[in-house]
Amino acid sequence: MTTSCISIQPVKAPPAASPFPLDQWYVAGFSSELTDKPIARTFLNHKVVLFRTGDGQFAALEDRCCHRSLPLSCGTVEGAGVRCGYHGMLYAPSGQCIEIPGQERIPAKAKVKAYTVVEKDHILWIWMPRTEGSEPTTDAPDYPHHNGPRYKFGSGNYHYKAPWQLIHDNLLDLSHLGYVHLKTIGGNARLHMNAEMKVSTEGDQVRVVRLMPDSAPPPTYKAAWPFGDKCERWQEIEFHLSHLRIWTGAVEPGTDAIDDPNRGGFHMRGFHGITPETDETCHYFWSMASNKHPDMPENIDEVIRQTAFTFDEDRVVIEAQYKNMLEFGEQATWTDIHVDVGANRARRIVSRLLEQQHAERMADA
Incomplete structure (x- = not known):
């Protein structure tokens, strides 16, 4: 009697369903709201921190430090990004950690999810993707009556x-x-x-x-x-x-x-x-x-x-x-x-x- 081994591949689970349409621009606020402090908001069940860097760049990141999960919105905004208020890790608008106080080497995995956010006609628009990291497929809407x-x-x-x-x-x-x-x-x-x-x-x-x-x-x-x-x-x-x-x-x-x-x-x-x-x-x-x-x-x-x-x-x-x-x-x-x-x-x-x-x-x- 011979036996054979059957390789059973795990069934791939479908990605979690969203109750909201994705691959869409949504309003995140007004550009006048971003001053010198980060803002915590939740969009479509995703916790996000909004901030504007010293050079005027608007940014939106997952509101969580990758070290010990303190909300980044509890931190401070600096010229290059947002600094965690727990151990001082500094995040660029890309979501990558660019500084760890007291440590020269920065692990490649030291990063958080970044969202595409643009300012147009005084309105902040955030792209909520179906696939993480995917680029917007359309331009953010215009609203000329503000100008x-x-x-x-x-x-x-x-x-x-x-x-x-x-x-x-x-x-x-x-x-x-x-x-x-x-x-x-x-x-x-x-x-x-x-x-x-x-x-x-x-x-x-x-x-x-x-x-x-x-x-x-x-x-x-x-x-x-x-x-x-x-x-x-x-x-x-x-x-x-x-x-x-x-x-x-x-x-x-x-x-x-x-x-x-x-x-x-x-x-x-x-x-x-x-x-x-x-x-x-x-x-x-x-x-x-x-x-x-x-x-x-x-x-x-x-x-x-x-x-x-x-x-x-x-x-x-x-x-x-x-x-x-x-x-x-x-x-x-x-x-x-x-x-x-x-x-x-x-x-x-x-x-x-x-x-x-x-x-x-x-x-x-």
């Missing part, structure tokens, strides 16, 4: 105890303004709910256009522009996976058409970078750019103050919504109404990207 002479802008950020797609839903459906934001950008609730709305999809983008002629100007508009009893309002929303661009405003009746791309009047151009932190929390990086009437005082500070107030109101609503969803569990089914078209299309885009990602992940296994 144009027509507008001045201010910015801020929020931390949400709610998943990122609930913020997508909120921003793609501005019919809620008449109920949630009565003191600032709201206005007649019935007019909002019955506004003419056009929704279109192109690739991974959704566009929602809402027109509200013969509208009473809300408080923010009246404070910034010499409107009378009526104005012609518009709301144009562009959904991109990592951010939304919302152009709202109004013209005085009898002047420009509200669908003219070169219309005048009062403008508010909002940038909304929605970046997942974890499955149940997210970052909300926002800016608002606005113009001023030639016969009125500078208005950007008041516009920013009122914008922040509206976002405070949104956060209360969305976090209460999510808390209720958790408490009701499977009973918390949703009934769609006519204003949900844009939000539903955005959710389908995210689902499609995740399905494609899953198929690629299994093919790589």
Whole structure:
């Protein structure tokens, strides 16, 4: 009787699935936030430290010293990189350790994961790769309204105890303004709910256009522009996976058409970078750019103050919504109404990207 040996190869486990689309640019913050100290943030369940070197280079590393795992965000920023606050190991933007105090030899494995981060139009973008170390396949998005002479802008950020797609839903459906934001950008609730709305999809983008002629100007508009009893309002929303661009405003009746791309009047151009932190929390990086009437005082500070107030109101609503969803569990089914078209299309885009990602992940296994 003969016996033979059978070589059994271990089954290769597929890479861990991500609940978020990868190989994408996400907003990491604003360049003005990086001064002389590192910033700790979590993006898509990955702990990251952000910093700017002495020569102005922006960097993003895994927030962990390879020696004893102290967060590098507990350290200090120096000319060449970030120094760990435990034993002083210095890391370059590449993630490689370049100095160990009291030791000349630096092991090759003394390094941490580095992410590609770029600054563009005052916005920090971080590339979240599907495969560690892979290079970006596209350029980071442009946002020219931060630099144009027509507008001045201010910015801020929020931390949400709610998943990122609930913020997508909120921003793609501005019919809620008449109920949630009565003191600032709201206005007649019935007019909002019955506004003419056009929704279109192109690739991974959704566009929602809402027109509200013969509208009473809300408080923010009246404070910034010499409107009378009526104005012609518009709301144009562009959904991109990592951010939304919302152009709202109004013209005085009898002047420009509200669908003219070169219309005048009062403008508010909002940038909304929605970046997942974890499955149940997210970052909300926002800016608002606005113009001023030639016969009125500078208005950007008041516009920013009122914008922040509206976002405070949104956060209360969305976090209460999510808390209720958790408490009701499977009973918390949703009934769609006519204003949900844009939000539903955005959710389908995210689902499609995740399905494609899953198929690629299994093919790589």
